[in-house]
Structures are given as structure tokens and as C-alpha cells.
Amino acid sequence: MYYQLYEMNHAALQPARAYADAVRMFYQNPLNPLAATPWGRSVAATAEVFERTTRRYGKPSFGINSVKLDFQEVAVAEKTVWSKPFCNLINFQRDVPKSRKADPKLLIVAPMSGHYATLLRGTVEAMAQHADVYITDWIDARMVPLAEGRFDLDDYVDYVIEMLHHLGPDTHVMAVCQPSVPVLAAVAVMEARGDRFAPASMTLMGGPIDTRRNPTAVNVLAEEKGIDWFRDNVIMQVPWPNPGFLRDVYPGFLQLSGFMSMNLDRHLIAQKDFFVHLVKDDGDSAEKHRDFYDEYLAVMDLTAEFYLQTVETVFVRQDLPKGRMKHRGEPVDPAAIRNVALFTVEGENDDISGIGQTQAAHDLCVNIPDEMRAHYMQPKVGHYGVFNGSRFRSEIVPRIVDFMTSRATPARSSAKPRLVKS
Structure with a gap:
């Protein structure tokens, strides 16, 4: 109504x-x-x-026509390289000489939290100077016909795994905010399966890995209201004449x-x-x-099932840090991650994901060796500044690039796991 x-x-x-x-x-x-x-x-x-x-306001365009590479401007063209009903995978193809050494492949998983992937335009521009960038372009749920079926958090994890399979080995993944949890879950599932397409590294930025740490107003609201309140008060049906007519969504x-x-x-x-x-x-x-x-x-709009499952799993029950998260009945165990390097980034003034919530990933991924992990807290930035703006470009990007470069040729070893010292 x-x-x-x-x-x-x-x-x-x-x-x-x-x-x-x-x-x-x-x-x-x-x-x-x-x-x-x-x-x-x-x-x-x-x-x-x-x-x-x-x-x-309609969906904006990325509008990235060129980037600076090796001190000169090179043309950039967008190309959809993978597609499903609720997401397209876009590659920002740079016009570089074939003789030039290939840059690492980077999958940027954009948040599916109300805004379009174009919110990460600055992130893409900055990283495209150092990597072959791909980004998840999530589709507005009210534009997806009901006949295309459901899309929930499990589907989100499956999409990430499928995209990593499509991109092949030696791919790095970056999760900005909300996708930190499903990306970490996807990597944990892949490592537990011995999947050779698990990424070389994952960078988690301003994500709600453990919302019990320094809870923000968003975290407190979710816990106080409970999942039934959200189901009864914020889920609505897409009205006619939108293509997704009658689909249950979070508008x-x-x-x-x-x-x-x-x-x-x-x-x-x-x-x-x-x-x-x-x-x-x-x-x-x-x-x-x-x-x-x-x-x-x-x-x-977000599908109702994805929104409710995310709120309940991440914000109400904190299933991942409590060791209770499952993916289609399969336990999500971050301790299974041994070969994927982990870099976490937080903002000092983040009012969406409090300080320590993203860093908590290190406490969960206990079997990643010390030399394959790093954490950085950027002073004087809020949530948006973690992935965009001048400080992001000058202080965060070089650290991400250095970390990715150090894992350019990942070693898929079967060495015994080594616990992180407390």
C-alpha cells in the first residue's frame, strides 16, 4: 500500500x-x-x-572513458562479461598495448544496500590505474520480473563464487561495506572445498563482519527491532507497471x-x-x-528475501562471528581459509560499520599466516571516505595495491595451518 x-x-x-x-x-x-x-x-x-x-533519480552511468596509466591517458570501455537476472559483471577494459605486462585481475563486489554500483565510480577509477577491474552491477529488484525467481543471501554467495570461477585463477576480490560478509563466506566455502579458483587475496572495506564491536545506530536498530518488525514494516510489493510487479522488496x-x-x-x-x-x-x-x-x-529496491536474510544473519544474530552461519546447509568456517591473503580497511569516523567490525575478520580467519594478512585504519574519514575521496586515493589505494602485488602469484600449499597469536 x-x-x-x-x-x-x-x-x-x-x-x-x-x-x-x-x-x-x-x-x-x-x-x-x-x-x-x-x-x-x-x-x-x-x-x-x-x-x-x-x-x-534514475540509475547513473559510470562515465569512465579513460584512466591514467603509466603517466598517460588510456581509453576505457565498459563490457558486460557475465550476466544473471540480478547482476551483471562489468569489465572496464583499458586500451593498453598487448606487449605490456598484464595487471592483476580485481573483482570489486559493490554493496547491494540501496545504491547502485556507480557509487563506487571513484573506487573503480582509482583501482583501474593498477588492475584489470571488474565490478558487480546489481540490478534493481523492481526491474526483475517475478518469473525470474528469488534472490537471497545464499544466491549472493553463489554469484560471487560463479564470478570468481568465470574470472579464473589469480583473481583478487575487494568487498566494499555490505558484501564483506558474503564475500568472506564465499571464500571460506571455496577454501573448504579446495576450490582452485579461490581468490589470491581479499580486501574487506568498512564491512559488518562482527556488529557486536562498537555498534552503530544501524546495528542497534536491527537488534532492538528484531527480524519480525522488519518483515512487517518495511517489506512491500512492487506496484504496477514496473517489470517486477508483485515482487516482495525492500524499497x-x-x-x-x-x-x-x-x-x-x-x-x-x-x-x-x-x-x-x-x-x-x-x-x-x-x-x-x-x-x-x-x-x-x-x-x-532489494528483494525481500535477501534483505531479511541479511538483516537476520548479519545484524540480529551475528551468525558469522558466532560460528553459526551456513550456506545452503554447509557450514561457513573462516578457519578453512589458508591460502587467501586478507587485508581489512576501516575508517576512523565510520558511522555505519564501527571501528573493529571489519578487523574482526582476522580473529575468524585464524589459519591465514601472519605474513598474508594486514589491517589499516584510515584516520579522519567516515564510511564513504573508506572507498572514495582524496584520502582513499592517496593513502588507501597504495596499500591495497602493495598488498595485491605481494600476492600476485598465490601459493596454493597444503601446509599445516598456523594459528594467529593472540
């Missing part, structure tokens, strides 16, 4: 948005003498703020509301500043605001 009301409200505002857009163009037209006046710019700014606040607009409510004052100030920038004709600052919110406000 609420989803239908949301759609109806959005449709009802369409004439007002069209009128506001017409007003904005009229008062920004250089032929209009009022366009150069503070009053005219104020009217145009008001119209733009209204239109942007009430619109639905993206609810996730966005939750994100924004955590820092509501900051977003309100940003809107006020945007209005001021438009009135002052500060084009650069206004464009930065547009770029950020075009991405931030573009959200996707």
Missing part, C-alpha cells in the same frame, strides 16, 4: 515538476533581462530546488530515508547552500552538489 501511495504521489507531482522546470529555464534564459538579477536567480533557484527534491526510497535521517541536518544545510550558490551564480559549487546528489538520491 505505501509503495503504491509513493508512486501515486510521485505521479501527482509531475505537472508541478514540469512547471518548475519551465520556470527555471525561463529565468535562466540569457535573453531574459531578469536572469542576471538576484531576484531572477532566486526564482530560478527555488524552481530547481523544488524539481530536484521531488524527482525520481530503495525507504533505505534512502533511513540514510538521510541519520544526518538530516547536514542534508538540509546542503540544500540551503545549494540555493545560495545558485543565487550567487557559483556554478562550480552548484555542480558539485548536483553530481553528489544525483548519485546519492538514485536508489534501487
Whole structure:
């Protein structure tokens, strides 16, 4: 019902948005003498703020046409190399000479938590300077017909395993935020099976491996409410005429509301500043605001079964750190990981995954040798800064690249496991 009301409200505002857009163009037209006046710019700014606040933001594009490689720009082309109903695997193919030594393959597993994979545009750009990058492009659940079946956390783990099989040996994997748990689970399952396609290394960034450590507001909410509350209050059916009509989902607009409510004052100030920038004709600052919110406000629906299973497994019961997580009935045992190097990254001011939650992976993966593991805590960054921004590019990326390089030719040994010293 609420989803239908949301759609109806959005449709009802369409004439007002069209009128506001017409007003904005009229008062920004250089032929209009009022366009150069503070009053005219104020009217145009008001119209733009209204239109942007009430619109639905579509999926952005990656827009990565080139990257700097060996001190020169090289062309980049996106290519879908693997596809399933709920995910495409995209390769950012760089136009490099065939004689050049091949860079390591890197699978970036983007979060499936409401935003599109394009949120990691900066991550891809930075890593594409050092690796042959692939990224999971998760598909909006409301765009997947009901006939395509379900998608839950077990399917997510299966997708990761299948993608690693597709990419072949000597692939490195990077999980950003939410996928840290399913990626760690996938690697544990692969190692337990003796799978030769297990990655050379895995980098976990700002992920909720153990939410009992320094719990954030997100963690506390999940534990206090319990899984039944989420099932009864946030699961809705996709309305007609979307392709996923009647599919049970966790709507993206609810996730966005939750994100924004955590820092509501900051977003309100940003809107006020945007209005001021438009009135002052500060084009650069206004464009930065547009770029950020075009991405931030573009959200996707998650299947109900994936969302509920993730909330219950990761946030309510903490099955992975308690040794109770299973994948299709098969125990997920991080102690089975012996040949995959582990690098964890956290942000000092992360308000989504608290300090220590990602580092907990080291306590679970007890049989990874000391020389094959590392942890880094980046000062003065929040959750977003763990995988994007200037500090990410200058301080985190070099550490990830060095770690991957040290595992460029993984040794698949059968040596006895060595426990990590406490």
C-alpha cells in the first residue's frame, strides 16, 4: 500500500515538476533581462530546488572513458562479461598495448544496500590505474520480473563464487561495506572445498563482519527491532507497471530515508547552500552538489528475501562471528581459509560499520599466516571516505595495491595451518 501511495504521489507531482522546470529555464534564459538579477536567480533557484527534491533519480552511468596509466591517458570501455537476472559483471577494459605486462585481475563486489554500483565510480577509477577491474552491477529488484525467481543471501554467495570461477585463477576480490560478509563466506566455502579458483587475496572495506564491536545506530536498530518488525514494516510489493510487479522488496526510497535521517541536518544545510550558490551564480559549487546528489538520491529496491536474510544473519544474530552461519546447509568456517591473503580497511569516523567490525575478520580467519594478512585504519574519514575521496586515493589505494602485488602469484600449499597469536 505505501509503495503504491509513493508512486501515486510521485505521479501527482509531475505537472508541478514540469512547471518548475519551465520556470527555471525561463529565468535562466540569457535573453531574459531578469536572469542576471538576484531576484531572477532566486526564482530560478527555488524552481530547481523544488524539481530536484521531488524527482525520481534514475540509475547513473559510470562515465569512465579513460584512466591514467603509466603517466598517460588510456581509453576505457565498459563490457558486460557475465550476466544473471540480478547482476551483471562489468569489465572496464583499458586500451593498453598487448606487449605490456598484464595487471592483476580485481573483482570489486559493490554493496547491494540501496545504491547502485556507480557509487563506487571513484573506487573503480582509482583501482583501474593498477588492475584489470571488474565490478558487480546489481540490478534493481523492481526491474526483475517475478518469473525470474528469488534472490537471497545464499544466491549472493553463489554469484560471487560463479564470478570468481568465470574470472579464473589469480583473481583478487575487494568487498566494499555490505558484501564483506558474503564475500568472506564465499571464500571460506571455496577454501573448504579446495576450490582452485579461490581468490589470491581479499580486501574487506568498512564491512559488518562482527556488529557486536562498537555498534552503530544501524546495528542497534536491527537488534532492538528484531527480524519480525522488519518483515512487517518495511517489506512491500512492487506496484504496477514496473517489470517486477508483485515482487516482495525492500524499497530503495525507504533505505534512502533511513540514510538521510541519520544526518538530516547536514542534508538540509546542503540544500540551503545549494540555493545560495545558485543565487550567487557559483556554478562550480552548484555542480558539485548536483553530481553528489544525483548519485546519492538514485536508489534501487532489494528483494525481500535477501534483505531479511541479511538483516537476520548479519545484524540480529551475528551468525558469522558466532560460528553459526551456513550456506545452503554447509557450514561457513573462516578457519578453512589458508591460502587467501586478507587485508581489512576501516575508517576512523565510520558511522555505519564501527571501528573493529571489519578487523574482526582476522580473529575468524585464524589459519591465514601472519605474513598474508594486514589491517589499516584510515584516520579522519567516515564510511564513504573508506572507498572514495582524496584520502582513499592517496593513502588507501597504495596499500591495497602493495598488498595485491605481494600476492600476485598465490601459493596454493597444503601446509599445516598456523594459528594467529593472540
